[in-house]
Amino acid sequence: MKSVCNLGVWCISIQQLSTPHLAAHFHSLLLAIVHAIDNPIGSLSTTFEAIQAVMKLATLLSENMREMSHIWAPPVYRRLLSSDMRERDMSERCLLNTRSTILPPPLNLSKAVVKDLKPRLLTGMHHVLTNGMKVQTIQAWGWFIRLLGSHALKNRQLINQMLKIPEQTFSDHDSQVQIASQVAWEGLIDALVQPTMILPFETNATKKDNGMEQIGTNGSEIQKKGYLKSTKLIMTPLIGIMSTKCDVSVHLACLNTWCYLLHKLDTSLSDSSIIRMVLEPVVEAVFQVDPDCKSIWARNLCIDHLLNDFILAKCKDIDYDSLNQVNHQLLGKTSRIAPFVSGSFSWKQYPIKTFRWLSTKNHDLTVILTSILMIFYSYTP
Template sequence: MKNRQLTNEMLKIPENTFSDLNPQVQIASQFAWEGLIDALIHPPIVACETNASKEEKGVQHLQKSRETSDKIQANGFLKSIRLVMTPLTGITSSKCDISVHSSCLNTWCYLLHKLDTSVNDPSVIKLVLEPIFEAIFRIGPESRSVSSWNLCLDLLDDFILAKCKDVEYVTSKSASHHLSATKFLWKQYSVKWLPWDICQLDFHLNIIFILISQASIATVNHEYKSFTCDAALRLFLSVLKGVRLELEKPSTNYNDIMLCLGTVLRFIKKICEDVSSEGSDSSDLHHTCLWFIDAVTKELQPATLESPLYKVSLDLKYIDKLQSVNNIRHAKFMDICSIVHMNMVSPVVYLLVGYLCVVFQSTMKTSKTELILQGIHKYFKFLFSSYYPLETFLAMISLLYNYVGPHCLNIWIAIAKG
């Protein structure tokens, strides 16, 4: 009890120094905070024994008490992390001197290093990675914060790519890569990323969506907008590599496949509807959105995306706007089934419909119409050569019959060339 009271009294000192107006005092406080990390952060040792090996050793009767002890230890560990992270999150989110921001991220990187493999635990990700990534990426790659922005981008990309690579290789690559990228700003600490589980897919996609949302803000200049969109696409391609690996594993069951597909398609729906929403600057983002749909279509296997086993609900809101009585009648007269909102379709049809919905909106709003038409040609050329053509062809024709608007003929021509 005395030690706890003494610790609490000592912690009141940095409460004042962290908010001091002098940047040097704040930096010194963060350097001292690394000492607290050394004292508090001791990742719990999780037993790696299987149930079978425990039975062989005759310790199965101790399993329940061991689990209780581990839970208590883990709770204490998370409390320590929460304590350490509180000032770091506050500084990262504040508008303080660039040197203070740099020092704060250096301390945060030290924490990642000290967490060892526990940095991959979902609870730790929630406390340590999520708030810093969100804060840095919401600031954007402005001139004063571009170094910290790049550091977080590289860290996240390394974490995502750990799904596809040997753990030791990823760890060594991470350390050397960060050394070359930010050697003048931060000390270097290796981070032990492990292959992530599909339950962490939402985390990665949510962070990527923050990048896209920042790029959609009208006040962001074109250079930052382009830089941010490129970074988001880079991360998304890394995520898709991990998703493909998961989908191709023989041990992945039907529910997990549907979880992966559903999560990715919800993300696609979200960005499609976000770039077309009121208040967003969509002049360039429609083009970016098409890249994301193109990436899913090309990175994931046709055997999965066109399979009738994995039907999903066509919940894209824009479909409702395309319902034209005359055109639907025309389609029915031509013996073509109409694409209807909330119908069950294969994932590839969902992507195709999403692609065309973005195209229909982009040709009315963006100056990059010619680039988009070129993209349509390439996209449908790949689609018809890699997927069963009849299903995608009928879905495409049905949707085109429902669309009458600017560049309608140009869209038909671009698809015909494909």
């Protein structure tokens, strides 16, 4: 029976079956694959072949797989908490390969994750964390929070329960656990910072509709209040890490997560409330610490990233050869950090879109970045 099951899912994942043929039998194939993932024999090889088939179908029939993700994704993401490293690895590889299909998550998938979290996955995460598998736990947490998506905003109590996991890993003494926590925290950013929530909102302002002026409703103010509350939640551990002395690799991971937040905030970054909550605390924390041979590179990398986007926004005519040269220099600085970094960490470049249209009328942000520029060059060795 095991051999027959293996052969069946192998044929789906390996054989060059035509897309129309797969589409015609999609639902039957998917049910067979899901059965093979959770096969009653407990065969890891069968699970592996079935997960390969999932990735194959996601490549060929992305829309169908997205629509039915609440059926096939749960048996995949549940294995993130497996005690078997092979199961965890194949599960994460599948999620990475199907990321464009399942993210942002459709509502049916988010609801399935909620049902799984309450009785099963929350307990599982605490159990795995207690057994010392801290990196694996926070990595799984990052996926779960991403798969909740915007539905997380409707489950505040569940989110509060989930936040107990990173509360423990952020304060861990192991730099690898802290770095993994930063990466997973980007999942919370994805869940809480939604495109439909981008500031600025029309609060206490008039707007014209068919030539008539109308006063903005309280709905926008409530929405903005919730948005700022979510942003404050995201920023709390980042400010804490940047304000404390720790391994430079942890600071770099924190700055990278912060830049990801700036990238996701998009045009919201022009709002004075967001500037005070997101930009000012990190800049203040960075420059309050006396630079040493290690921290100066983390500082320079962060400032290079901000100033690169800011200066380009101020330039009407961009010399793309010069732009490529600047980016090359940034990568060069990143490589020079490597000797000082004790943990494995990879810097990712996230464009900060709001600087592309930023006008000189935004005095607060212009002053902040101009001040950074002056201080940066006075500290650079």
